[in-house]
Amino acid sequence: MNRIGIDLGGTKIEARLFAPGSEERVRRRVPTPRDYDSTLGEIERLVRALEAEHGAARVGLxxxxxxxxxxxxxxxANSVWLNGRPFRDDLSARLERPVRMANDANCFALSEARDGAGRDGDVVFGVIVGTGVGGGVVVNGQLIDGTQGIAGEWGHLPLPWPQDDELAPPACWCGRTGCLETWLSGPGLASDHARRNGGALDASEIALAAQDGNAAASESxxxxxxxxxxxxxLVINILDPDIVVLGGGVSNADGLVERINRALPAWLFSDVCRTGIVRHEHGDASGVRGAAWLWDEDGVRM
Known part of the structure; x- marks a missing residue:
């Protein structure tokens, strides 16, 4: 059967329909509504329209x-109108069929592990570093949810081994301070640069300035x-993955992956560092592709 993958983002909803064998047939993109009922309705309209053109499909989100x-x-969810709602049940009722869902970082990890930059690893940790910081774990091609459903949520661990200038950590939206998300997200990079240099450059502007040889941006x-x-x-010392795949806008900063690979061995509890840190292959498409992979014939456990 066809599969429809849907990526519900903060600003857009993207849907792609894949034929059996994973051939992409069509894609659609619409703005994300700012309330719960309208979000459900927009997703339903996308699915109905794709099925009217291409036939029945399983839906992953x-x-x-x-x-x-x-x-x-x-x-x-940072799309706060989803919180406290039975989203999977309500969408399944509207579409009159089971719907499989996973966190966007988990879908990114699944996509990259199956046929992306992590395809050669048995244990893959997928990382999204953008407006926020998230992660997902895939073992032998299977997404690991965990008992609490929070496997891979490294963004709300504290920054380890803090340096002298990191001892007054920034507050995080989760209610704690010093979470990795406050340091490693795009806004975290921008705030760090502003604290040291002033100005109001965002993460992409800092990355471009560094690429152009700006010393302050390069230091950031x-x-x-x-x-x-x-x-x-922290993650590698616990999980010991074969590959870590970086995604999200910050991951595209020129030279960042190389900097991470150079610095990583000093922090591992090991005499060797075999885990490769690599940039994504499918980029922004990984969320929607991973959502479709939730309906793999091997039966990913959800």
Whole structure:
């Protein structure tokens, strides 16, 4: 059967229909509504329109936040109108069929592990570093959710081994301070650069300035890579993955992956560093592709 993958983002909803064998047939993109009922309605309209053109399909969806295994309600989504709602049940009822869903970082990890930059690894940690910081774990091609449904949520661990200038950590939206998200996200990079240099450059502008040889911007990217190495060392010391795949806008900063790979060995509890840190292959498409992979014939456990 055809599969429809949907990526529910903060600003847009993207849907792609894949034929059996994973050939992409068509894609659609619409703005994300700012309320719950309209979001459900827009997703339903996308699915109905694609099926009217190409026939029946299974539906998988990548979303922010996660679903509580106890209540079935959404939680921790920055699209706050989803929180506290039975999103999967409500969408399944509208579409009159089961719908498989996973966190957007999990879908990114699944896509890159199956046929992307992590295809050669048995254990893959997928990382999204953009407006926020998230992660997902894939083992032998299977997405790992975890008992609480939070496997891979490294963005709300504290920055490890803080340096002298990191001892007054910034506040995080989750209610704690010093989370990796506050340091490693795009806004975190921009705030760090502004604290040291003034101005109001965003992460992409800092990356471009560094590429053009600006010394202050290059130092900011260097610090960012070293902090990324420390944060990833926490995960690698526990999970010991074959490959870490970086995604999200910040991952595209020129030279960042190379900086992380240089800095990483110093923070590992090991005499060797065999884990490769690589940039994504499918980029922004990984969320929607991973959502479609949730309906793989091998039966990903959801």
């Amino acid at each position: 990548a979303h922010p936040g996660s679903t509580s295994p106890d209540t079935g309600l959404m939680r921790n 990217i260097e610090r960012h890579g070293e902090r990324m190495a420390r944060g990833l060392a």
